[in-house]
Structure formats: C-alpha cells, structure tokens
Amino acid sequence: MNxxxxxxxxxxxxxxxxxxxxxxxxxxxxPGPAWHRYAETFxxxxxxxxxxxxxxxxxxxxxASDPWTVELRRGFRRCRDxxxxxYEAGRFTLQGMELELDWAREHAGVDPVARAELRAGMExxxxxADEGARxxxxxxxxxxxxxxxxxEEAEARREALREIDEALD
Amino acid sequence: MTPxxxxxLRLNLYFPPWRDVAAxxxxxxxxxxxxxxxxxxxxxxxxxxxxxxxxxPGLLERMSHLDLPELRAHLARSAEARPLVEPPVRVALVDxxxxxxxxxxxxxxxxxxxxxxxxxxxxxxxxxxxDELRELLGERGAAEAWRLLRDxxxxxxxxxxxxxxxPIVHGEGGPWTSxxxxxxxxxxxxxxxxxxxxxxLPVPGPAQRFSLSRQRKWSAASDDTKDLKRWLADRGxxxxxxxx
Numbered sequence: 001m002n003x004x005x006x007x008x009x010x011x012x013x014x015x016x017x018x019x020x021x022x023x024x025x026x027x028x029x030x031p032g033p034a035w036h037r038y039a040e041t042f043x044x045x046x047x048x049x050x051x052x053x054x055x056x057x058x059x060x061x062x063x064a065s066d067p068w069t070v071e072l073r074r075g076f077r078r079c080r081d082x083x084x085x086x087y088e089a090g091r092f093t094l095q096g097m098e099l100e101l102d103w104a105r106e107h108a109g110v111d112p113v114a115r116a117e118l119r120a121g122m123e124x125x126x127x128x129a130d131e132g133a134r135x136x137x138x139x140x141x142x143x144x145x146x147x148x149x150x151x152e153e154a155e156a157r158r159e160a161l162r163e164i165d166e167a168l169d
Numbered sequence: 170m171t172p173x174x175x176x177x178l179r180l181n182l183y184f185p186p187w188r189d190v191a192a193x194x195x196x197x198x199x200x201x202x203x204x205x206x207x208x209x210x211x212x213x214x215x216x217x218x219x220x221x222x223x224x225x226p227g228l229l230e231r232m233s234h235l236d237l238p239e240l241r242a243h244l245a246r247s248a249e250a251r252p253l254v255e256p257p258v259r260v261a262l263v264d265x266x267x268x269x270x271x272x273x274x275x276x277x278x279x280x281x282x283x284x285x286x287x288x289x290x291x292x293x294x295x296x297x298x299x300d301e302l303r304e305l306l307g308e309r310g311a312a313e314a315w316r317l318l319r320d321x322x323x324x325x326x327x328x329x330x331x332x333x334x335x336p337i338v339h340g341e342g343g344p345w346t347s348x349x350x351x352x353x354x355x356x357x358x359x360x361x362x363x364x365x366x367x368x369x370l371p372v373p374g375p376a377q378r379f380s381l382s383r384q385r386k387w388s389a390a391s392d393d394t395k396d397l398k399r400w401l402a403d404r405g406x407x408x409x410x411x412x413x
Contacts, residue, residue, distance in 0.1 A: 042213065042216050043216075043224075046224070047220075051228075053240060057232070058235065
C-alpha cells in the first residue's frame with residue numbers, strides 16, 4: 001500500500017477513535033448535520049466501490065487479451081489495491097458514523113449538557129470524516145488519470161508492435 | 170414492502186407524496202436490509218438509489234468497453250430511477266377574509282430515519298415564517314405541535330393535520346403497511362383515537378379547547394387480511410384494511 005492510502009486509513013482510524021471516545025459521552029438533538037456528512041461519505045465510498053469493479057474488469061481484460069503489457073497490469077493491480085484500501089477505510093468510517101446516528105436517534109432530547117458535549121465531539125469527528133472523504137474523492141480522480149496514462153502507454157506499445165510486425169512482413 | 174402496498178392505502182392529499190416515495194422505493198431491491206423500528210428499507214438502501222442515480226451516467230460512459238452486463242443493467246436502471254426530493258413549503262391563501270386564512274403544507278421526507286410526514290396547517294392572520302415553522306414541527310405529534318403553535322406569538326391556528334406513511338408491521342403472512350392521519354381542530358370537540366400502534370398519546374383535556382382525532386389504516390396481501398383484521402379486533406380497533 002502506498003503512503004497516500006496509508007494516510008487515508010490512519011485518518012479513518014483516528015475518526016473512529018474519536019467516535020468511541022467522545023460520541024458516547026452525551027446526546028444529540030438533531031441528526032441533520034451528522035446525516036449530511038454520513039450521506040456524503042456514503043456517496044464517496046460507493047463511488048470507490050464501483051470504480052473498483054471497473055478496474056477489476058479492466059485488469060481481467062488486459063490479462064486475457066494482451067500478454068505483453070506486464071507493466072500496465074502491474075500498474076492496474078496497484079490502482080486496484082490502493083482503491084481497496086481506500087474503500088475499507090471509508091467503510092470503517094461509515095460504520096462508526098452509523099452507530100452514532102442510531103444511538104443518537106434512540107436517546108435524542110434528554111440531557112442538554114451531555115447533548116452539547118456530544119455535539120462538539122460529533123462536529124470534530126465529522127470534520128475528520130469529511131477530510132477523509134474529500135481525500136478519497138481526490139485520490140479516485142488521480143487514479144483515473146493514472147489509468148488513462150497507462151491506457152495510452154499500452155496503445156503506444158501495441159502500435160510499436162504493429163510497426164515491428166509490418167516491418168518483419 | 171412494495172409500491173403497490175402504498176397505492177392500496179388510497180391516500181389523500183393530507184398524506185406525504187406517496188407516488189414519489191413509491192417511485193424511489195421501486196428502485197430498492199426487495200431483499201434490502203430493513204430498519205427494525207419502522208419496517209422501511211434501511212437508510213443505506215434509500216441512499217444507494219440516490220447515489221447510483223448520480224454516478225450512473227459517468228460510469229456507463231467509462232465502462233463502454235467492458236463486459237459487465239449485470240453492473241451495466243443496474244446502472245441503466247439507476248439512471249432512470251426517480252430519487253425522492255423534498256418539496257418546498259407551500260403557502261396558499263384559501264380565504265381572503267377578514268381575517269385572511271392561509272393553508273401551509275410542510276413535507277418532511279427523511280430517509281435518514283426513515284420517516285415520511287406531511288403537515289397541513291390552516292392559520293388566520295399572517296402566515297408564519299416557513300423555515301421557523303419547519304423547525305417548530307420537527308418530529309412532533311399533532312397534539313404536541315398544536316400546543317406549541319398555540320403558544321407561539323402571532324399565530325392563530327385553526328386546524329392542523331399530520332399524515333404519516335408507515336410503519337410497516339411484520340404480520341404473520343407478510344408485511345402490513347400502515348399510514349396514520351392525525352387532526353387537531355380549534356374549539357372543544359370529541360377526542361377520537363383509533364391507532365393500535367400509538368402508545369402514551371397525549372390527549373387534550375377540557376381546558377385545552379381543541380379536538381383531536383387519529384385514525385390509522387392498513388394494506389396487506391389478500392391472504393393476510395384475515396389475520397390483520399383479527400389482530401386489530403384483539404386490540405379493540407376498527408381501522409380500515411385494504412387489499413394490495
């Protein structure tokens with residue numbers, strides 16, 4: 001796993017620790033802001049999940065059709081492994097948020113002091129989760145660019161092979 | 170839980186836009202995870218319809234060279250889905266008066282819970298600020314909302330109606346889908362409550378000068394209506410039961 005993916009995992013783990021330490025300390029009044037963050041994170045994790053399936057399919061296609069592009073396959077595999085890491089990190093964050101949402105809904109509106117404490121903790125954790133989610137979105141964009149570059153490289157190689165074939169003929 | 174079960178309930182305009190809810194629901198797989206308290210599909214299932222709908226066009230273009238028929242079919246269906254959108258608050262003058270009488274309709278369609286509620290208020294005088302009203306109503310019941318609005322400065326509420334879709338109860342032979350309508354009206358009047366799912370419902374006393382009614386109705390598969398009617402009778406309820 002590369003440094004960027006490791007950073008995303010650490011960020012998600014930090015958010016999870018904050019959930020455990022602070023989320024359970026009090027009660028929340030309104031699931032609104034937490035819900036919006038949850039929905040955003042969910043959308044990004046789902047995007048990673050679907051992109052992962054496309055990369056898997058690309059990798060299978062390349063493996064089957066073009067035995068010459070070892071480098072390209074290696075590159076795609078690296079992309080796939082990075083995406084898997086990011087997907088797991090996102091799911092991890094989502095699970096923490098989901099527990100908090102359920103718990104907050106059950107206990108909403110009881111103790112104002114505890115509620116304020118929870119709100120502060122929630123805001124902090126949401127910020128972390130949001131940073132993680134933004135990072136995931138940016139990273140997926142980067143991966144797409146890398147894949148496009150690899151595709152172009154593969155095409156150039158195929159073209160070179162064709163030229164060699166023609167010269168040999 | 171199917172869109173047909175909602176259609177069978179024969180819901181009027183005091184209920185949330187059930188056709189929109191049914192359209193979103195139609196895109197959720199029948200085996201999706203359920204919310205244990207409401208019986209609706211879990212919030213993730215509702216969210217996934219919305220997210221996949223947004224992602225589908227880009228992904229379909231990106232995968233044009235790939236042989237993924239199941240994913241392609243899923244994304245094509247997602248692109249055509251109609252995810253639920255919360256409509257804006259509607260304010261209409263229903264009587265020029267004096268005093269002017271306004272009807273205000275507030276929909277709260279929250280897939281986070283999930284909860285689907287429509288409030289319809291008739292007020293005399295100036296209509297209230299709509300954002301403030303939305304906050305005031307929140308997830309309250311009709312009687313509690315009435316007391317809160319009655320004490321709100323400058324607001325003269327004539328009638329308040331709250332329509333809610335759900336919950337879905339797991340019956341003996343399948344799901345029993347329900348919807349409930351609560352109506353609070355200015356002036357002394359009878360309290361008519363027939364809701365076997367209501368617990369600790371606040372009931373107005375004679376000094377509170379408003380009447381309250383709350384009626385639930387149900388839909389179930391034809392094989393299951395006998396069990397549902399027996400279940401209702403055991404609880405002393407005369408709720409309407411429709412067949413899906």
